Amino acid sequence: KGGTYDYDLIVIGGGSAGLACAKEAVLNGARVACLDYVKPTPTLGTKWGVGGTCVNVGCIPKKLMHQASLLGEAVHEAAAYGWNVDDKIKPDWNKLVQSVQNHIKSVNWVTRVDLRDKKVEYINGLGSFVDSHTMLAKLKSGERTITAQTFVIAVGGRPRYPDIPGAVEHGITSDDLFSLDREPGKTLVVGAGYIGLECAGFLKGLGYEPTVMVRSIVLRGFDQQMAELVASSMEERGIPFLRKSVPLSVEKQDDGKLLVKYQNTETGEEAEELFDTVLWAIGRKGLVDDLNLPNAGVSVQKDKIPVDSQEATNVANIYAVGDIIYGKPELTPVAVLAGRLLARRLYGGATQRMDYNDVATTVFTPLEYACVGLSEEDAVKQYGADEVEVFHGYYKPTEFFIPQKSVRYCYLKAVAERHGDQRVYGLHYLGPVAGEVIQGFAAALKSGLTINTLINTVGIHPTTAEEFTRLSITKRSGLDPTPAS
Numbered sequence: 210k211g212g213t214y215d216y217d218l219i220v221i222g223g224g225s226a227g228l229a230c231a232k233e234a235v236l237n238g239a240r241v242a243c244l245d246y247v248k249p250t251p252t253l254g255t256k257w258g259v260g261g262t263c264v265n266v267g268c269i270p271k272k273l274m275h276q277a278s279l280l281g282e283a284v285h286e287a288a289a290y291g292w293n294v295d296d297k298i299k300p301d302w303n304k305l306v307q308s309v310q311n312h313i314k315s316v317n318w319v320t321r322v323d324l325r326d327k328k329v330e331y332i333n334g335l336g337s338f339v340d341s342h343t344m345l346a347k348l349k350s351g352e353r354t355i356t357a358q359t360f361v362i363a364v365g366g367r368p369r370y371p372d373i374p375g376a377v378e379h380g381i382t383s384d385d386l387f388s389l390d391r392e393p394g395k396t397l398v399v400g401a402g403y404i405g406l407e408c409a410g411f412l413k414g415l416g417y418e419p420t421v422m423v424r425s426i427v428l429r430g431f432d433q434q435m436a437e438l439v440a441s442s443m444e445e446r447g448i449p450f451l452r453k454s455v456p457l458s459v460e461k462q463d464d465g466k467l468l469v470k471y472q473n474t475e476t477g478e479e480a481e482e483l484f485d486t487v488l489w490a491i492g493r494k495g496l497v498d499d500l501n502l503p504n505a506g507v508s509v510q511k512d513k514i515p516v517d518s519q520e521a522t523n524v525a526n527i528y529a530v531g532d533i534i535y536g537k538p539e540l541t542p543v544a545v546l547a548g549r550l551l552a553r554r555l556y557g558g559a560t561q562r563m564d565y566n567d568v569a570t571t572v573f574t575p576l577e578y579a580c581v582g583l584s585e586e587d588a589v590k591q592y593g594a595d596e597v598e599v600f601h602g603y604y605k606p607t608e609f610f611i612p613q614k615s616v617r618y619c620y621l622k623a624v625a626e627r628h629g630d631q632r633v634y635g636l637h638y639l640g641p642v643a644g645e646v647i648q649g650f651a652a653a654l655k656s657g658l659t660i661n662t663l664i665n666t667v668g669i670h671p672t673t674a675e676e677f678t679r680l681s682i683t684k685r686s687g688l689d690p691t692p693a694s
């Protein structure tokens with residue numbers, strides 16, 4: 210295979226999807242090169258090493274900052290448990306950034322060593338197609354033309370900026386936040402997707418003053434009852450939400466503060482407010498532009514690449530995986546598994562395809578929200594309101610009692626088939642360590658979990674996950690889902 214080409218496979222993008230695919234292809238005997246190149250952010254010029262979004266400017270630094278913020282909360286709670294703590298504790302932003310960046314650098318290093326050990330040729334270059342078998346790699350100095358039998362496009366995406374005055378000059382995105390060399394201070398977070406809410410959440414926990422600007426709804430795509438509970442739990446912690454608002458401009462004042470003018474989308478009313486930082490979290494754009502896809506004939510749909518169930522593009526020898534593909538969940542474990550399965554099909558004679566359904570995910574807000582399967586509204590849309598039963602309940606985590614933490618938003622629900630086996634369509638949980646709670650239930654749901662199995666599973670006491678085994682109240686019954694004690 211590929212005797213006349215430099216490589217059997219060129220993977221474009223060394224992130225979650227690309228690295229998994231490249232390493233698995235080599236394991237299955239292919240000669241592989243993996244290109245990775247990060248363009249600096251427009252104003253601050255932030256850039257990073259190999260590994261892609263998750264490791265450098267996504268999941269990992271986000272989770273570390275979330276953890277930093279939870280630790281601050283825990284120190285305050287510790288006092289209620291009898292620890293003698295100084296109640297004037299405060300975080301050192303620069304030290305936090307340094308610790309986070311040190312961890313990232315070590316992961317970058319391990320990744321490079323791993324690629325060398327596994328015999329993937331890593332090329333630090335920006336790839337663009339010359340034709341469907343030829344790629345031009347723009348290196349730090351010079352260029353290189355390389356050819357391959359097969360290509361996998363795994364270029365991911367980058368944050369968008371709004372098209373308003375001052376957005377690029379004065380705003381930052383998640384690409385800059387985790388390495389910001391100054392305290393964020395009073396921060397306007399524009400966008401109410403999971404990235405916006407997570408950033409606002411940890412900034413508040415670290416003692417800054419975030420405000421969330423919401424254009425329409427919170428957490429589009431997620432169960433809207435849960436999304437509103439997430440927003441309310443954040444408001445309860447003192448994070449203001451500017452609803453139905455869009456930014457109009459950002460101007461820098463003489464004292465360095467940022468004046469943001471914005472408008473209410475319903476009343477048309479305009480208002481303005483000063484901030485230290487403006488963070489755009491308005492979604493991400495697929496990185497198709499640099500690839501010169503027309504040279505290879507690859508189709509594009511809304512800055513993403515449509516693929517079939519084998520991750521094949523419309524061009525026979527070109528595939529795409531990860532965030533760059535159209536209409537699939539943008540999550541690291543999805544990217545990794547899809548990349549690995551693709552390599553096994555291409556070089557290992559395997560046939561297994563990626564199953565993009567029932568992927569569990571977590572929103573790491575101060576009170577975390579995790580879910581798997583269908584939202585209540587999607588279940589109703591798919592099966593009809595009469596065929597869907599929702600079991601729900603509020604609960605009180607044991608560990609919340611002594612520090613007297615608010616339990617008002619600790620809530621969970623199972624969305625299920627109403628009749629027959631009562632198969633579970635979706636599970637939703639808002640509360641502590643949500644990701645850890647839902648991960649195992651995700652395997653159960655994929656294995657055909659029913660309400661009967663769920664409520665006949667003996668709980669682990671005292672945990673919050675056991676609340677799923679105690680769900681007995683249906684929404685339809687109208688009974689109060691609040692526990693007595």
Ligand code: FAD
Binds near residue numbers: 225261336404500
């Ligand atoms: P990427 O990881 O983005 O990798 C693509 C790589 O290709 C990049 O290094 C890019 O610079 C490079 N590249 C682009 N164009 C070219 C080119 N022409 N030539 C060479 N190289 C190129 N997911 C989760 O599962 N859990 C989370 O908690 C989570 N949190 C997140 C938090 C934030 C703030 C963000 C931004 C994302 C988060 N994600 C999370 C999403 C996750 O990071 C992505 O789904 C994942 O990184 C996608 O992997 P990928 O390989 O498709 O793309």
Ligand code: NA7
Binds near residue numbers: 402424455493538
């Ligand atoms: P999302 O989930 O796409 O959310 C973007 C948010 O930003 C959402 O609340 C949008 O509101 C809002 N938005 C989008 N454009 C604008 C403009 N121009 N002005 C104001 N507000 C805006 O993005 P994330 O960054 O959280 O996540 C990135 C990806 O990771 C996402 O695509 C997921 O699939 C995974 P809207 O609801 O559109 O009114």
